[in-house]
Amino acid sequence: MPWPKYCIFIDTIQRLEKIVIIPTYNEKENIVRILHAIFSLEQDFHVLVIDDSSPDGTAGIVKQLQQIYPSQLFLEERKGKLGLGTAYIHGFKWAVNHGYEFIFEMDADFSHNPADLKRLYQACKYQHADVAVGSRYVKGGGNVNWPWDRILLSKGASIYTRLITWMPVKDSTAGFVCYKRNVLESINLDEIKFVGYAFQIEMKYAAWKLGFKIKEVPIVFEDRQHGVSKMNKGIVKEGILGVLKLRWYSMFKDYHNRLKKPEIHLFPPVEEEALVKTKQ
Numbered sequence: 001m002p003w004p005k006y007c008i009f010i011d012t013i014q015r016l017e018k019i020v021i022i023p024t025y026n027e028k029e030n031i032v033r034i035l036h037a038i039f040s041l042e043q044d045f046h047v048l049v050i051d052d053s054s055p056d057g058t059a060g061i062v063k064q065l066q067q068i069y070p071s072q073l074f075l076e077e078r079k080g081k082l083g084l085g086t087a088y089i090h091g092f093k094w095a096v097n098h099g100y101e102f103i104f105e106m107d108a109d110f111s112h113n114p115a116d117l118k119r120l121y122q123a124c125k126y127q128h129a130d131v132a133v134g135s136r137y138v139k140g141g142g143n144v145n146w147p148w149d150r151i152l153l154s155k156g157a158s159i160y161t162r163l164i165t166w167m168p169v170k171d172s173t174a175g176f177v178c179y180k181r182n183v184l185e186s187i188n189l190d191e192i193k194f195v196g197y198a199f200q201i202e203m204k205y206a207a208w209k210l211g212f213k214i215k216e217v218p219i220v221f222e223d224r225q226h227g228v229s230k231m232n233k234g235i236v237k238e239g240i241l242g243v244l245k246l247r248w249y250s251m252f253k254d255y256h257n258r259l260k261k262p263e264i265h266l267f268p269p270v271e272e273e274a275l276v277k278t279k280q
């Protein structure tokens with residue numbers, strides 16, 4: 001039995017299990033610490049940073065760190081600030097194409113505690129969840145150091161989303177999530193259009209509408225201590241209108257078909273007309 005080859009095969013499978021996607025825009029104060037924190041976890045997480053040409057040189061710092069973590073740290077650079085939603089879509093496609101089984105979303109600013117990655121992973125791996133959401137609004141979850149107006153906005157957005165969509169998720173704007181690979185393979189990612197909070201709601205809504213199981217795992221969310229927030233009024237407006245749009249679209253039959261990625265037929269079904277001709 002050729003053991004060495006066999007071991008390399010097993011090692012490759014293990015190394016392609018978990019990847020954390022971190023979108024960055026001007027995160028030079030956080031990126032080194034967050035990457036060290038993830039790579040020092042017991043579980044073997046890989047990280048993909050999606051940087052939108054941060055003027056503060058975040059991508060350059062990641063490149064230096066790639067020399068320390070050559071087989072765990074990946075970087076995709078995009079030209080210009082294209083928004084959080086498209087950064088994640090880019091990352092999801094990359095992760096699926098590279099064969100990862102558990103694909104995580106996480107902010108760079110330590111609002112999401114890297115130690116909680118393990119609990120999201122366990123919910124998907126051992127507790128039958130297809131999507132595990134790090135949730136502030138279930139028992140055991142919460143916010144720390146967030147100004148009252150941000151808490152109000154975030155809680156308000158979640159209640160508003162539930163009232164309009166009936167989606168049974170208490171923290172629908174949460175951006176700390178683990179998706180099983182088949183969820184991202186099933187969703188037609190090219191049809192996911194929103195960018196900010198609405199993007200987070202749209203992804204969960206799509207997964208729920210396609211029948212996937214969403215589990216909320218309590219987490220404590222902390223306000224960023226370094227760097228600047230990219231929240232703006234446009235993101236809030238998109239959220240308010242976006243939820244209404246989702247609900248409206250979902251009332252029509254073709255919405256479900258739009259959500260679902262079309263199946264690729266290696267051998268396309270033969271057209272009826274062609275069959276008739278063959279019979280003749």
Ligand SMILES: Nc1nc2c(ncn2[C@@H]2O[C@H](COP(=O)(O)OP(=O)(O)OP(=O)(O)O)[C@@H](O)[C@H]2O)c(=O)[nH]1
Nearest residue numbers: 023024025050052082083084087107108229230231
């Ligand atoms: N690639 C990319 N990353 C972004 C963009 N906008 C925000 N980010 C990153 O997305 C993550 C979340 O952004 P934040 O500014 O923390 O937004 P937020 O968490 O909603 O707001 P705060 O609570 O104020 O921190 C951070 O890692 C940002 O660097 C963008 O346009 N492109």
Ligand SMILES: [Mg+2]
Nearest residue numbers: 107109111224
């Ligand atoms: Mg943040």
